[in-house]
Amino acid sequence: MAETPPKAPTPPKAPTHPKAPTPPKAPTPPAPPRGYTASKDELQKRLARIEGQVRGVSKMVAEDRYCIDVLTQIAAIEAALDKVALGLLDDHARVCVLGGETGEREQRTEEMMAAVGRLLRRG
Amino acid sequence: MAETPPKAPTPPKAPTHPKAPTPPKAPTPPAPPRGYTASKDELQKRLARIEGQVRGVSKMVAEDRYCIDVLTQIAAIEAALDKVALGLLDDHARVCVLGGETGEREQRTEEMMAAVGRLLRRG
Amino acid sequence: MAETPPKAPTPPKAPTHPKAPTPPKAPTPPAPPRGYTASKDELQKRLARIEGQVRGVSKMVAEDRYCIDVLTQIAAIEAALDKVALGLLDDHARVCVLGGETGEREQRTEEMMAAVGRLLRRG
Amino acid sequence: MAETPPKAPTPPKAPTHPKAPTPPKAPTPPAPPRGYTASKDELQKRLARIEGQVRGVSKMVAEDRYCIDVLTQIAAIEAALDKVALGLLDDHARVCVLGGETGEREQRTEEMMAAVGRLLRRG
Numbered sequence: 441m442a443e444t445p446p447k448a449p450t451p452p453k454a455p456t457h458p459k460a461p462t463p464p465k466a467p468t469p470p471a472p473p474r475g476y477t478a479s480k481d482e483l484q485k486r487l488a489r490i491e492g493q494v495r496g497v498s499k500m501v502a503e504d505r506y507c508i509d510v511l512t513q514i515a516a517i518e519a520a521l522d523k524v525a526l527g528l529l530d531d532h533a534r535v536c537v538l539g540g541e542t543g544e545r546e547q548r549t550e551e552m553m554a555a556v557g558r559l560l561r562r563g
Numbered sequence: 564m565a566e567t568p569p570k571a572p573t574p575p576k577a578p579t580h581p582k583a584p585t586p587p588k589a590p591t592p593p594a595p596p597r598g599y600t601a602s603k604d605e606l607q608k609r610l611a612r613i614e615g616q617v618r619g620v621s622k623m624v625a626e627d628r629y630c631i632d633v634l635t636q637i638a639a640i641e642a643a644l645d646k647v648a649l650g651l652l653d654d655h656a657r658v659c660v661l662g663g664e665t666g667e668r669e670q671r672t673e674e675m676m677a678a679v680g681r682l683l684r685r686g
Numbered sequence: 687m688a689e690t691p692p693k694a695p696t697p698p699k700a701p702t703h704p705k706a707p708t709p710p711k712a713p714t715p716p717a718p719p720r721g722y723t724a725s726k727d728e729l730q731k732r733l734a735r736i737e738g739q740v741r742g743v744s745k746m747v748a749e750d751r752y753c754i755d756v757l758t759q760i761a762a763i764e765a766a767l768d769k770v771a772l773g774l775l776d777d778h779a780r781v782c783v784l785g786g787e788t789g790e791r792e793q794r795t796e797e798m799m800a801a802v803g804r805l806l807r808r809g
Numbered sequence: 810m811a812e813t814p815p816k817a818p819t820p821p822k823a824p825t826h827p828k829a830p831t832p833p834k835a836p837t838p839p840a841p842p843r844g845y846t847a848s849k850d851e852l853q854k855r856l857a858r859i860e861g862q863v864r865g866v867s868k869m870v871a872e873d874r875y876c877i878d879v880l881t882q883i884a885a886i887e888a889a890l891d892k893v894a895l896g897l898l899d900d901h902a903r904v905c906v907l908g909g910e911t912g913e914r915e916q917r918t919e920e921m922m923a924a925v926g927r928l929l930r931r932g
Contacts, residue, residue: 475630487621494617498610507598507655508674514648515681518641522931525637530922532630537906538914545907551631553899556925558638561807562891645808653799660783661791668784676776679802684930685768721876733867740863744856753844753901754920760894761927764887771883778876797877804884 475531486524493517525559598654609647616640648682721777732770739763771805844900855893862886894928 476483497513529552537548557563599606620636652675660671680686722729743759775798783794803809845852866882898921906917926932 472627474627476624476633477627480624483624484621487617487624491614491617491621494610494614498607498614501599501603501606501610504595504597504600507651507659508678510599511648511651511655511678512681514644514651515678515684515686518644518682519684519931521637521641521644522929525634526922526926526929526931528630528634528637529925530918532634533906533918533922534915536630537902538918546903549899549902549907553895553902555631555634555638556898556928557895558635559641559925560891560895560928561638561642562888562895563638642808645806649799649803649806649808652802653795656783656795656799657792660779661795669780672776672779672784676772676779679775679805680772682802682806683768683772685765685772718873720873722870722879723873726870729870730867733863733870737860737863737867740856740860744853744860747845747849747852747856750841750843750846753897753905754924756845757894757897757901757924758927760890760897761924761930761932764890764928765930767883767887767890771880774876774880774883778880782876801877801880801884804881805887807884807888809884 473535475533475535476528477535479527479531483524483527486520490517490520490524493520522559529555529559596658598656598658599651600658602650602654606647606650609643613640613643613647616643645682652678652682719781721779721781722774723781725773725777729770729773732766736763736766736770739766768805775801775805842904844902844904845897846904848896848900852893852896855889859886859889859893862889891928898924898928 493513494517497510497517500510500513532548532552532555537545537552540548554563616636617640620633620640623633623636655671655675655678660668660675663671677686739759740763743756743763746756746759778794778798778801783791783798786794800809862882863886866879866886869879869882901917901921901924906914906921909917923932
């Protein structure tokens with residue numbers, strides 16, 4: 441890899457006026473880490489691909505493609521969505537449930553089970 | 564219902580020049596009618612909505628929204644896709660199978676059943 | 687097991703009067719052929735096997751087997767049921783829909799689509 | 810395949826002392842509690858009902874009942890099985906995962922997710 445040139449010294453930061461302190465604004469709380477934080481990029485790539493697949497189905501319809509071929513594409517989109525969903529569930533189980541405080545685990549497990557029910561179409 | 568006023572006579576159309584006939588262009592064969600031809604507009608509206616839902620999920624992930632809420636949206640997208648698929652199947656059964664030539668019905672039924680198997684995730 | 691006492695001879699049936707013939711009773715109409723008539727034996731074998739699988743799950747529970755192993759068996763039963771259902775749908779489409787009178791096809795297609803919706807858990 | 814060499818004669822077993830009575834053998838360990846232990850009776854009642862439903866479908870076939878009615882019953886059985894499966898998953902999550910030793914939780918979560926995948930028919 442190319443050597444990086446020596447860095448110019450960072451300029452000293454402008455001193456904050458001691459007399460006019462900015463009021464301590466309520467800091468917007470940082471988004472809490474989510475189960476999928478570690479795999480966020482990968483997740484968004486997949487969702488972009490799924491969006492493209494849906495657009496593709498719309499194009500197939502515009503071109504009067506054969507119904508059965510359209511249906512095959514829809515089944516493929518559902519498979520891709522299920523894969524995303526299973527990944528999210530797994531992340532949730534590991535990070536939000538197992539990694540949660542003792543007091544939170546119970547509720548997060550309950551929410552997870554309700555989500556499984558909806559994915560099974562029994563929600 | 565209110566009476567419609569007598570219509571103004573439609574103005575005569577501008578005559579097309581008799582001397583410059585448009586050359587007979589090789590006709591692109593008309594797309595064969597598909598099962599969904601009658602409901603094509605409605606179908607595309609639904610697909611556009613589903614595309615927006617997928618984009619919405621991507622935005623939720625960008626905003627670090629709670630896993631379970633993301634999963635709920637994915638389940639909703641799958642429900643919408645299933646509804647589209649059931650509509651396409653129904654159109655196919657009526658138009659392509661029942662409305663097909665005797666010789667085509669057998670094969671189209673077979674294709675339809677394979678499509679149902681894929682939607683049931685047993686394909 | 688207790689011995690069964692010797693049976694008393696069955697009394698002779700009252701002779702039917704040769705002169706008063708029973709009026710020809712309206713024959714119970716034979717069951718109409720169903721889509722699955724040709725594969726009825728095979729179908730019942732499969733159902734018997736599925737019944738045995740359900741009994742097997744009950745036995746696993748009685749023996750306190752690991753939850754996950756019980757769930758694996760349940761998923762296997764659902765796969766077997768889906769296979770039976772896809773076979774019945776296929777038979778229905780060929781025999782009852784395609785083989786039906788023109789006037790019946792429309793309604794049987796509608797019923798078939800409703801059945802697909804229920805199998806997709808969207809009914 | 811290589812020939813197996815002639816086996817050396819098995820050495821005579823050490824004689825058990827006639828006078829030393831066999832020590833009371835360690836009792837077979839009781840089955841570990843399972844996620845569903847608390848609801849075992851209820852679970853078995855449900856499974857017995859499902860078994861009866863499968864038998865009912867077989868009877869419908871024997872009586873040449875209409876394909877669509879048979880399919881409706883199959884969909885009902887699958888709904889009942891899904892309900893049992895969701896209950897087992899929930900029990901597993903609470904008892905075996907949350908209630909497990911720290912070292913076991915990871916693996917049990919993994920197994921649970923694999924089970925969800927199979928129920929979603931993506932296993």
